[in-house]
Amino acid sequence: MDLTAFLDGFALVTEPANLLYCLVGVLIGMLIGVLPGLGPAATIAILLPITYTIDPVSAIIMLAGIYYGAQYGGTITSVLLRLPGEASSVVTVFDGFALAKQGRAGTALGISAVGSFVGATVSIVGLTLLAPLVAEWALDFGPPEYAALALLGVLLVASIGNGGMVKAMISAAIGLLLATIGRDSFSGAERFTFDSLQLSDGIDFVIVAMGLFGVGEILYNLEERHGKPHVPAAVANVWPSRKELKESSGSIGRGSLIGFVLGVLPGGGAVMASLAAYATEKRISKHPERFGRGALQGVAAPETANNAAATSSFIPLLTIGIPANASMAMLFGALLILGISPGPQLVDENPDLFWGVINSMYIGNLILLVLSIPLVGIFVRVLRVRPAILAPITALITILGVYTINNSTFDIFVMIAFGVVGYLMKKLGFEPGPMVLAFVLGSIVESSVRRSLLIFDGDPTGFITRPISGTLLAVFVVVALWPAVRLLRGRRAARSAAAEPAAPTPTRGKADHR
Amino acid sequence: MRHHTTRLAALLGGSALALAACDGVSTSTGGSDETAEYPSGSVEMLVGASAGGSSDLISRAVSQGLSDALGASFPVINREGANGAIAAAEVAAAEPDGSTIAIQNASLFAITPLAVSEDEVTSIDDFDVVHGVSRDDYVMVTTAGGPYADLDAVKAATGTVTYGTTGVGTGAQVSCALLLGSAGVEGEAVPFDGGAPALTAVLGGQVDTACLQVGEAVENIESGKLVPLTVFSPERIEYLPDVPTAQEQGLDVEVAQYRFLTVPKGTPDDVVDRLVEGLQATFETEEYQAFNEQNSLTPMEIPGDEVVTQLEEDKQRYAELVEEYGIDLGGDS
Numbered sequence: 001m002d003l004t005a006f007l008d009g010f011a012l013v014t015e016p017a018n019l020l021y022c023l024v025g026v027l028i029g030m031l032i033g034v035l036p037g038l039g040p041a042a043t044i045a046i047l048l049p050i051t052y053t054i055d056p057v058s059a060i061i062m063l064a065g066i067y068y069g070a071q072y073g074g075t076i077t078s079v080l081l082r083l084p085g086e087a088s089s090v091v092t093v094f095d096g097f098a099l100a101k102q103g104r105a106g107t108a109l110g111i112s113a114v115g116s117f118v119g120a121t122v123s124i125v126g127l128t129l130l131a132p133l134v135a136e137w138a139l140d141f142g143p144p145e146y147a148a149l150a151l152l153g154v155l156l157v158a159s160i161g162n163g164g165m166v167k168a169m170i171s172a173a174i175g176l177l178l179a180t181i182g183r184d185s186f187s188g189a190e191r192f193t194f195d196s197l198q199l200s201d202g203i204d205f206v207i208v209a210m211g212l213f214g215v216g217e218i219l220y221n222l223e224e225r226h227g228k229p230h231v232p233a234a235v236a237n238v239w240p241s242r243k244e245l246k247e248s249s250g251s252i253g254r255g256s257l258i259g260f261v262l263g264v265l266p267g268g269g270a271v272m273a274s275l276a277a278y279a280t281e282k283r284i285s286k287h288p289e290r291f292g293r294g295a296l297q298g299v300a301a302p303e304t305a306n307n308a309a310a311t312s313s314f315i316p317l318l319t320i321g322i323p324a325n326a327s328m329a330m331l332f333g334a335l336l337i338l339g340i341s342p343g344p345q346l347v348d349e350n351p352d353l354f355w356g357v358i359n360s361m362y363i364g365n366l367i368l369l370v371l372s373i374p375l376v377g378i379f380v381r382v383l384r385v386r387p388a389i390l391a392p393i394t395a396l397i398t399i400l401g402v403y404t405i406n407n408s409t410f411d412i413f414v415m416i417a418f419g420v421v422g423y424l425m426k427k428l429g430f431e432p433g434p435m436v437l438a439f440v441l442g443s444i445v446e447s448s449v450r451r452s453l454l455i456f457d458g459d460p461t462g463f464i465t466r467p468i469s470g471t472l473l474a475v476f477v478v479v480a481l482w483p484a485v486r487l488l489r490g491r492r493a494a495r496s497a498a499a500e501p502a503a504p505t506p507t508r509g510k511a512d513h514r
Numbered sequence: 515m516r517h518h519t520t521r522l523a524a525l526l527g528g529s530a531l532a533l534a535a536c537d538g539v540s541t542s543t544g545g546s547d548e549t550a551e552y553p554s555g556s557v558e559m560l561v562g563a564s565a566g567g568s569s570d571l572i573s574r575a576v577s578q579g580l581s582d583a584l585g586a587s588f589p590v591i592n593r594e595g596a597n598g599a600i601a602a603a604e605v606a607a608a609e610p611d612g613s614t615i616a617i618q619n620a621s622l623f624a625i626t627p628l629a630v631s632e633d634e635v636t637s638i639d640d641f642d643v644v645h646g647v648s649r650d651d652y653v654m655v656t657t658a659g660g661p662y663a664d665l666d667a668v669k670a671a672t673g674t675v676t677y678g679t680t681g682v683g684t685g686a687q688v689s690c691a692l693l694l695g696s697a698g699v700e701g702e703a704v705p706f707d708g709g710a711p712a713l714t715a716v717l718g719g720q721v722d723t724a725c726l727q728v729g730e731a732v733e734n735i736e737s738g739k740l741v742p743l744t745v746f747s748p749e750r751i752e753y754l755p756d757v758p759t760a761q762e763q764g765l766d767v768e769v770a771q772y773r774f775l776t777v778p779k780g781t782p783d784d785v786v787d788r789l790v791e792g793l794q795a796t797f798e799t800e801e802y803q804a805f806n807e808q809n810s811l812t813p814m815e816i817p818g819d820e821v822v823t824q825l826e827e828d829k830q831r832y833a834e835l836v837e838e839y840g841i842d843l844g845g846d847s
Contacts, residue, residue: 045565049578052801139718143704183596186705188629188682188843197603197634200596266714320717321733323710326564333571336729336808343733407591447707454704455676455720 002351006128009355012057013363018356021058025065026364030371032066033073036085036210036401040070041326048334056338057353061360063334064314067327068120068361071310072368075112075303079105080382081394083214085401087205087440088270088306091160091278093213094433095291095298105380108299110240113372115252115304120365122256123263123311127358134312135319138264143455144463146265147448148472150441153272155479156279157437160291164429171430172438178203179442186450198410206405208439210398211415212432216422218391239373240296248300251281255301259308266316266324270309271440277305311361317342318354552612552785553586560591560605560616562598567708568650568729568809569598572773573617575805576647579796584788588615597683598622599636606640610778612785617647620772621685624829628836629683629843638825643818644775644789648811651747651770652689653754655731655740656723657716665743665763668723669697676702678712678724683843686712688832689746689769690725695839696765716740727771728753729810746770753810769832772814774821786818 012018032043044063051059077083079096092112099108126134154176158169181192182202193199240248255277262273281301282291291298313324321343323329335342340350347354382390402415422432456462464470559577563569570592577588593601598619608614618641627635654665654677662668668675675694679687682705694701704721706712709730716724717739725746732753734740742757746769750759760767775793777786796802797815806813816824836843 041565045570045574048574139714142715142718142720183630185682185707190631190634195633197596197600200599200634201594266711316714320714320739322714322717329567329710330565333565333567337571337805339804339808341733341808344737344739345733406595407593451704451706454702457674457702 005351006355006359008352009359012352012356013061013360017055018058018061018360019363021054021062022065022360022364023367025062026069026072026368027371029066029069029071030073030368030375033070033085034076035397036074036077036083036206036214038401038404039085039327040067041330042404043070044327044330044334048330048337051334051338056335056340057356059338060331060335060353060357061364063331064357064361065364067331068307068310068364069368070327071120071307072113072116072372075116076109076379077397079108079112079299080379081214081390081397082217083394083398083401084209084436085206086270086306087209087436088274088302088309090209090213090271090433090436090440091274091302092299092306094160094278095293095295098292098294099296099299100383102294104294105383106376107240107244107296109372109376109379111244111248111296111300112303113369113376114240114245115248115255115300116307117365117369118252119256119259119304119306119308120311121362123260123308124358124361124365126260127312127315127361131315131319134264135315138266138316139320140468141265142466143448143451144466144469145472146444147452148463148469148476149265149272150444150448152472152476152479153275153441154438154445155476156275157434157441159479160275160279160282160433167430168434171425171432172434175435175438176442176445178208178435178439179446185447198408202443203414204405204411205436205440207402207411207415208418209436210402211418212422212425212436214394214398215416215419216426216432218395219419219423220426221387221391239376244296248296251277251297251301252304254280255304256308259305260312262305263309263312263324264315266313266322269313269324270306271437273305273309274302275437277301314358314361318346318357320344321346552788553584555613556587556589557612558591558614559588560593560601560614562593562595562601562616562618562622564594565592568727568811569617569619569773571805571809572647572811575802576617576775576793576796579799579802580789580792582799583792583795596634597626597681599626599634602636602640605776605778606636608778610642610780610782612777612781612789615644615775615777615789617773618776620770620774620825620828621683623825624832625685625688625843626683627829628688628832638822640779641776642779642781642786643821644777644786645793645818646814646816646821647773647775647793648806649747649770649772649814650811651728651745651751652686652725653728653731653735653745653757654690654693654723654725654743655716655735656743657719658739658741660719660741661722662743663741665758665760665765668694668699668743669765671699674700674702675723676704676721678715678721679703679705680709680712680726681705681707685769685771686725686727687843688836689767690723691841691843692767692769692832692835692839693725693744693746693760693765695835695841696767727810732810747812751810751812767835772821772824774814774818790817 029040032038043066074085074089075092077085078089078092079100082093082097084090084093096108157172181199183200184191258277259273263269278298278301281297282288313328316322316324317328317332323332332342340353399412402411425432463473559573561570561573573590577590580588593604601616602618602622605614605616622636623638656662677690679690687703691701706715709726712724713726713730715721731740735742742754744760744763745751745754745757746760746767748768
């Protein structure tokens with residue numbers, strides 16, 4: 001790392017104009033993050049023409065701010081309205097919404113803001129020091145490694161559920177089936193599309209999530225609250241107490257690491273990170289039964305991890321010129337328009353841009369944390385609104401959000417259909433979480449396995465002989481067999497009347513997220 | 515997963531453009547009795563791809579140029595899906611009055627039909643082609659220090675050569691498949707979801723080679739991480755002057771992606787003429803030319819009827835070659 005260039009970058013960022021662009025960027029990002037559907041990629045597309053006229057470094061600082069600012073905003077609807085706008089916020093809903101119902105929405109949002117700040121900052125430090133090294137590592141991650149990682153993810157999905165394992169597995173299996181809808185990306189064959197072009201690219205994640213979580217919840221509440229007088233949820237503590245912060249500090253630390261490492265992987269990195277962080281917390285917790293019923297760690301860990309992942313996804317873009325997700329692709333396009341080609345030479349050719357952008361993120365995240373404090377207080381008031389008013393507004397937000405994805409009314413009807421499914425699931429005691437997450441991971445598993453087999457020329461032993469995928473599969477086997485092992489050990493312990501507890505050890509937790 | 519883009523986005527962008535274009539409107543129609551001159555309102559410009567890809571960026575660059583030249587707003591609306599077939603269907607069904615236009619990709623008409631079933635084929639007969647825009651060439655690359663140092667090494671390969679593509683039924687797949695087919699080498703296509711993952715795979719040595727669009731690969735070629743084996747254009751391209759074409763290396767393979775402006779069939783001639791006028795003004799601006807260069811695009815500013823002729827030729831040629839080498843674009847082979 002070139003220290004002078006690094007410091008020059010800081011000097012550049014602290015110029016008043018750049019600070020202003022940074023503020024504008026993160027503020028816009030945070031606001032659009034609140035509305036599900038309208039994502040950072042689209043926002044960057046809208047603002048692209050404006051950037052022609054300003055200095056490239058300022059432009060990229062602003063656009064990057066929109067991207068990571070949106071990660072902060074996304075939490076708010078997940079916690080307050082049960083509307084996860086991004087796949088990486090789905091696990092936040094489990095405990096976040098439960099906390100909100102207990103009147104602890106402020107605590108949940110506060111802890112997310114702190115976690116997001118810490119996670120992002122840890123990730124930026126990692127980005128500053130290790131970017132080229134980590135980028136090389138990401139290249140070793142080929143289709144077989146993705147296949148093994150996503151498979152592990154599906155297993156974790158089944159285990160994080162709150163209700164019965166069987167119900168979680170049924171729900172996940174349906175999610176995997178839903179992922180097969182659309183044109184087969186290997187053979188071009190149509191699968192479950194019923195000759196509809198609208199379905200040829202499958203169903204968008206947001207449509208499924210909005211339907212199952214958002215609309216499903218609204219329908220359920222209509223029935224539940226019918227006739228009951230409205231009791232506004234008490235919004236007691238708007239900011240987490242010192243004790244609560246201390247309680248979550250471990251989760252935030254682990255979430256940061258998991259997020260940084262997995263975020264480097266293009267495609268699905270942030271989802272896997274939030275999932276792995278949540279599963280890790282649940283496994284090492286002394287009270288796993290609290291998860292899904294309002295465990296603070298269940299919000300802190302995934303929110304930290306997805307912000308850390310969002311930040312480290314800059315690494316492939318800035319060091320090898322590979323956009324890791326749709327928003328990064330927009331930034332890639334923006335850089336090209338500004339006359340800068342992202343790639344291996346960026347750090348040498350445009351050190352001011354490289355370091356300017358990275359250093360602006362330190363400041364941007366600080367701004368976001370400061371902004372969060374008053375905003376959390378305002379947003380939690382949403383919960384005081386009567387359901388008769390809040391429900392239609394929520395419905396409107398979901399419909400608007402889904403429509404904006406593809407400008408398609410068809411998608412709205414698909415979402416409503418999923419809403420009915422979500423309602424029925426809730427009535428029957430199924431959780432939508434495993435279904436949504438399996439839906440996201442299913443397409444990764446399928447395409448990665450098929451891609452791997454093409455590369456291996458049909459020989460599946462390649463999955464085991466490659467070091468990273470082999471290790472991941474070993475972890476998979478351990479995690480899958482663990483309940484059985486614990487059961488056996490428990491029996492033996494009971495027989496020998498020894499009081500040895502069979503709780504999983506922290507070292508196992510670490511193995512989970514490698 | 516599909517990417518997120520919005521009509522709201524387009525509307526906001528459009529209104530910004532409309533504000534910027536107010537001057538143009540007043541000067542071109544001010545005082546004239548020709549009130550009905552095209553464009554009288556905003557013109558929707560559909561793109562069959564997500565925001566951020568080259569199709570989207572090209573549409574946005576042209577949209578900017580058209581609104582400057584013709585004095586109306588041309589909001590870009592992303593209607594992603596099915597290689598662009600969804601946007602195409604919408605344009606074909608739109609009112610043929612110039613209020614809906616789209617820059618479309620040659621691959622949808624010349625290559626996708628080889629990979630999908632009969633009733634999903636989009637036909638160019640449903641459109642009037644206004645004008646050609648630009649060409650996006652393909653380059654075959656391998657990782658530096660990989661098993662194949664140059665094209666001769668590939669030609670001499672005895673085992674199966676794996677190649678990453680940007681998806682089934684894309685020009686990237688056809689170019690690699692035809693090249694290996696004509697060299698008599700066994701190839702295995704590994705489709706990825708777009709250029710970025712395919713680039714990652716070849717950089718990491720997950721696949722032996724990959725066919726990519728020049729703009730996607732050029733940075734890593736310049737830094738020496740990727741070795742260009744060949745380009746598929748009729749002559750060498752400006753952005754990679756040292757890379758020989760496939761034809762120079764004795765393989766008669768020529769594949770290109772090009773884009774052109776289309777309107778629904780039956781759009782009046784005066785509307786088409788105005789659009790041609792606007793396009794030509796756009797092509798002459800410095801911003802647009804710099805945009806092409808930045809994105810490694812070669813201008814292909816030819817009249818609409820020539821585009822149609824070339825499309826028909828290409829479609830015929832690809833179909834014959836695919837048949838000749840027994841390539842199944844859709845299948846797993």
